[in-house]
Amino acid sequence: MxxxxxxxxxxxxxxxxxxxxxxxxxxxxxxxxxxxxxxxxxxxxxxxxxxxxxxxxxxxxxxxxxxxxxxxxxxxxxxxxxxxxxxxxxxxxxxxxxxxxxxxxxxxxxxxxxxxxxxxxxxxxxxxxxxxxxxxxxxxxxxxxxxxxxxxxxxxxxxxxxxxxxxxxxxxxxxxxxxxxxxxxxxxxxxxLAPLSGAAIRQLAADTLGAAVDERIRHLLDGAGGNPFLAVEMLAGLDSPEASGDLVPSTLVLGVRGRLKSLQPSTLRFLQMGAVLGRRFGFHDAAALYGQPPAMLISALEEAVRSGLLDDDGDQLVFRHDLLRQAVYVDVPPSARKALHREAAGRLVAAGHQPIDAVPHILRGALPGDEEAVALLRRAAENVQPVTPGLAADLMTRALELVSPARPLRFEVGEQTILCLTRAGRSREALSIGDRLLACRPSLEVISRLQAALGATLWNLDLADELRRRAESALAVGGAAPEAAARLAALRALALSRGQDLAAAREAGETALRAATAIGDREAHVLALSGLGEIAQNAGENAVALERFAALSTIDSAFLPEEIVAHLHMDDFACGGRLLMQAADNAGTMRQAMMLWAQGQHDLGLGRLDDADADFATVERLEDDVQVPVQQVNARVIRSRIALLRGDREAAREHLVAARERLLVKPNPGNTAAVRFLEAVHAEADGDFGLAVDKIRQVQREGVFMRWRLLRDWVDSAIRMALRGADRELAEDLAAQAETHAERNPATPTATGIAAQALGLAKNDLALLEHSVALLKASPRPLVRAAAYADLGQALLAAGRNPQAAAALTQAHAMFAESGAHAAAARLRPDLDGAGAGSGRMVTKQRPVQGWGALTASEKKVARLIAEGHTNRSAADMLVVSPHTVNTHLTSVFRKLAVNSRVQLANMVMAVPDADRS
Missing domain, CATH: 3.40.50.300 (P-loop containing nucleotide triphosphate hydrolases)
Structure with a gap:
């Protein structure tokens, strides 16, 4: 046998x-x-x-x-x-x-x-x-x-x-x-895996026994139900004194119980201690739970191994199959199991194990009122929160359940639970718990702490008005500790950033920042700077926003993406690029999706449409991975505009549909305004100028602060829509808005140039359009420059100045085409013909859908590097982009080339003629 x-x-x-x-x-x-x-x-x-x-x-x-x-x-x-x-x-x-x-x-x-x-x-x-x-x-x-x-x-x-x-x-x-x-x-x-056939079970039995299977054994094996492990365990129990030819066990417990009862009582008890600890357990841990010195249990260990129940790998003991462990475990009375799990938790921690190792036992053995268990759960939650925020939230929810409602500890644990739930994206659950705790009428100091903890919760839920109301109410009743008061003041300023009175918001933010600095509370400091940065952006004060976000990223490098984008708003792409490279070297400390958002803004600003589209696609994928949808609406809005610039109307419509769907998940004013603007762009593309004007008016009316954020670089598009819709009043309002933005950002060429362009369009003033082109020569944004040249060229053409019009339109066409905005370039061909520039020589070949020619310039670079044997990381280093972006490009490459492996890709790249590889 x-x-x-x-x-x-x-x-x-x-x-x-x-x-x-x-x-x-x-x-x-x-x-x-x-x-x-x-x-x-x-x-x-x-x-x-x-x-x-x-x-x-x-x-x-x-x-x-x-x-x-x-x-x-x-x-x-x-x-x-x-x-x-x-x-x-x-x-x-x-x-x-x-x-x-x-x-x-x-x-x-x-x-x-x-x-x-x-x-x-x-x-x-x-x-x-x-x-x-x-x-x-x-x-x-x-x-x-x-x-x-x-x-x-x-x-x-x-x-x-x-x-x-x-x-x-x-x-x-x-x-x-x-x-x-x-x-x-x-x-x-x-x-x-279905149950084995009777023939296979009999073959297995013959293998195990080394002999023919008689009728008695066949009858026994029928009870295994085709399960090979149960069959083997039944056969192994044939030599047990408890085994009987008349007995057909119906479960594994019955199948191995005879073997267990043949063991010495000390061995069985030792196995039960091990079963409580898990399938793998330490000899010393089991001995401690047994309450005996390890030396006294060596014979028990030897018998357990000899019986085939345990294996000893030199470091730990292992039940040979988890079903064996479960068979031993279920024979421990439930009340005893609960007590043993609780004792096991304490002994594991006392032996130097991490709190998280004891948590499974706490969850099975702790009773209400067990404050030591609550402390372990809190420590474990704190340890795992950065890695698995959902698990941390679960642990804290359980800890809160264990605390007696009459104990003051309940509010302290509740505060930590709110924070963990919010960070895990479970904001509605956090708000519900917070409100239940507040309904218990705690002290004023506790109320202020709970309301401060709920600040991020309300902000994530886009409840800015409710956040302001709660912060003001908690501050008004007093009794808050200095740290809580400073955080509440900063949260109030952050909430006010979404209102119309930004002067009052700025004053509140400055007051909150002074309070945070005075008491040295880091969280209040971060909140105050974040609020002031938001306020400055919403007011169109880019230099102030940069100052605030730079100070913020100095305190916490996780906010580096905000600083990078603030640099880009100031036309400082050189500094933004350096910070992106710095972030790539320290990626482990960054918010990956937000860093890709900053990279996408950088590439979009420099007219790298292919790279920008890949960046924003990657942002969405990464946010889906962690289930934190921050920029998904805006990413789809931008990708839709990119698709329209390229001439891919189908993709543009798909992105619009996706943006609307994601707006339902996060319907805040900013997202709403962004989608309304995109709907205006699509309406214009469809020739429905009346609808386009209606949508732009909605943006102006409902998204006051978005005047600065959304239309910063797109106000010229909005003005053209207004003019085509015969709404000159709207066009003049938008032009005045651009002029105010330039006044607030006099050192930013893009801002001053667009202001001149906007006013030139609204007033049909050729001199202003010429001035805008001159100002925008200092702007690093080629698509902005191209649009200004196009406006100037069309105005010159209308004025009968054909040679000058041809020169301006040729410049615009070249810049649009170089950026990949082929549809925008194509729209200039009638004007180029009218100016006598011969646009036939400038026809841009439409990219095919499949094959090498379908790849963008960036995709071709990635394909060549991967074909040469580079990994995603080394290719990313060569191209100075994120490995995530390389992966997005590579996914597109494989789809367009219909290949499934790097080997196939290398073969295809080698087959492409040298002249066609670039």
Whole structure:
């Protein structure tokens, strides 16, 4: 008879030949094509998932794959990155060294950055050999590993990386989430494992027993229901004194109970302590929970290993199968389990484990009023909040439930819960908890702290008026501690930035800043500077906004994107570019999506439409990844305008639809004004000038502060719409607005030039249009200059000054075309013909939809670098862009060229004639 601890690799595959062939084909496909793949092995516990996964890994190794294989653990399912760490750190040649992984862990406060660094490491390994990354028991993957695994397969789809997950059937489980996220761009295979046939079970029994299977054993095996693990455990129990030929166990507990009862009582008790700790546990931890010195339990350990229930890997003890652990665990009375879990939590912390390691036991064992458990949950939440804010919010919600309503601690825990929920994007839940706590009539000091904590909540919910009302009310009743009072004052100023009286808002912000500086409260200081920056932007005072945001990013580098954009509003693209490069070197501390937003503004301003479109597409993807929609409406608005400039009306309409959909999620005044303006642009493109004028009037009427932010560089477009709609009053109002903006920004060439252009259009004044072109020669924005030259050229043409008109229109055409604004350039051809410039020589060839010619200039650069063997990171370094942007370009390249791997891409690039590669 085969010992229960012996390998069942071969016999465990009885009846799985078809499934193994399916997985073998996927291995061969990844190795042959050089592109990625994903497989999910699913089935009930004990059905053979682990055995099939192990055999597939063995075959992949034989095929030359570099393998990382790990196993998620039920009682570690909340420890950040624990599941993925098991995959990349284990094996003969780990995908990452312990030191490299530790370096990643130190910077895991940015989930997107962490995923990108993991992708770079795996991509680098895949350059020399195909890679297989397998995760068993995926149903227990921790939240951060789940987040990474939802991004990585799609991110690495162009590299030979095979992802293999094994897990229980759960339509809403982690494994299904990961497969769904990768399904659009990656070959995926789902392998469901059904119960084995009777013939396969009998073959398995013969393998195990080393002898023919008689009628008595066949009858016993019927109780396994085709589950190979249960069948083997039943066979292993045949030698037990408890076993009987007349007994057909219906569950695993009955199947192994005979074996457990044959153990010494001390061994059984030791196993029960281990089962409480988890499938993997430390000998010292189990001994401590048992209440015995380790030396007294060596014989118990030896018997547990000898019986085939435990394995000893030298560092930890492991139940040979989780079903065995569960069979031991369920025999511990529920009340005892609860008490043991609570004791286990305390002992783990006392032994030096991190709070998060004790949290699973706290969640199972803590009772209301357990303030030590509350303290552990709070510490754990604080530790994981930067990495997995959703988990931190869950932990704090549980901590709040454990605090007695009569204890003052409830308000302190409630404040932390509000902050965690808000940072996790669960603002409505945070507001509900805050209001429930306020209804308990706490002291005035507590009220002020709770209202201050709710400030970010209300701001995220776009409830600026409610934020102002609450801040003013809390300040009016008094009793606030200095820090809370300073934060409330800063929040009030921030709320006032959305109102019409910006002078009052500025005064409130300055007062709040002085208070924050006086008491040295960092949070109040950040809030005050942020509010003052917003107020300055809404007032069109770009230099003041830059001063505020520069001071803010000095205190907290996370606000560097705001400083960069403020530099761009001042036409200082050189400084903005330097800061973008600086941010690339310190990406681990930045808000990745907002940095891409700043990059997109930089590229758009410099007329790099292809790069800008990729940047804003990446912003949306990254915000989707972390489920924090900040710039999605504005990104779609800009991408729609870019598509119109290029002449892609279908894409422009798709972006408009998407912008409207996202507006429903975040319907604040700024987003509303942005979408209304885009609707005006589309109405003009459709020839409906009356509708365009109506939409512009809505922007002017409903989005007062957006006069400065939205129409900063687009006011000339709005004026043309007004003139075409025969609304000269609106045109003059817009021109006056541009003039006021220039007065507030006299050192910014774009502002002064656009003001002259706007007034020239409104008054049909040729001299002003000539002056605007002269002023804008100092502007770094080619699309702004091109529009001014076009306006001047058309005015000159109307005045009969054809030679001068031809020169201006030729300049405009060239700048539009160079930026990729081919539709804008094409609209000038009739005027060029009218001026005698011969626009036939300037026809811009329309880019095809598929093939090498369909690629943008940036996409061609990326394609060439990747074909030369560069990784996304090294290509990004060469192009001085973000790896995320390279990934966006590469996705488009693969789609347009209809290739699936870097090998195919390299072959295609090599086949392109040298003359056509640029």
């Amino acid at each position: 085969m010992g229960s601890g012996e390998s069942l690799t071969r016999s465990g595959l009885r009846g799985r030949e078809a499934e193994l062939e399916q997985l073998q084909a996927l291995i061969a496909s990844v190795a042959r094509t050089g592109s990625g793949g994903l497989a999910l092995i699913q089935g009930e516990p004990g059905i053979g998932k682990t055995t099939l996964l192990a055999e597939t890994v063995t075959r992949a190794r034989a095929a030359g794959f570099s393998v990382g294989l790990g196993k998620a653990d039920e009682l570690h399912h909340i420890v950040p990155l624990s599941s993925l760490a098991a995959c990349v750190l284990h094996g003969d040649q780990p995908l990452l060294s312990d030191d490299a992984f530790a370096d990643l862990a130190r910077n895991q406060d940015q989930r997107i950055w962490l995923v990108e660094r993991l992708a770079e490491a795996i991509e680098g390994r895949a350059c020399s050999a195909p890679v297989l990354i397998g995760l068993d028991d995926a149903q227990w993957a921790d939240p951060l590993s789940r987040f990474a695994l939802k991004q990585l397969p799609a991110r690495l789809r162009t590299s030979p990386v095979l992802w293999m997950l094994a897990g229980r059937l759960d339509p809403a489980g982690p494994a299904e989430e990961i497969v769904a996220a990768a399904a659009d761009g990656l070959p995926t295979v789902t392998v469901p």
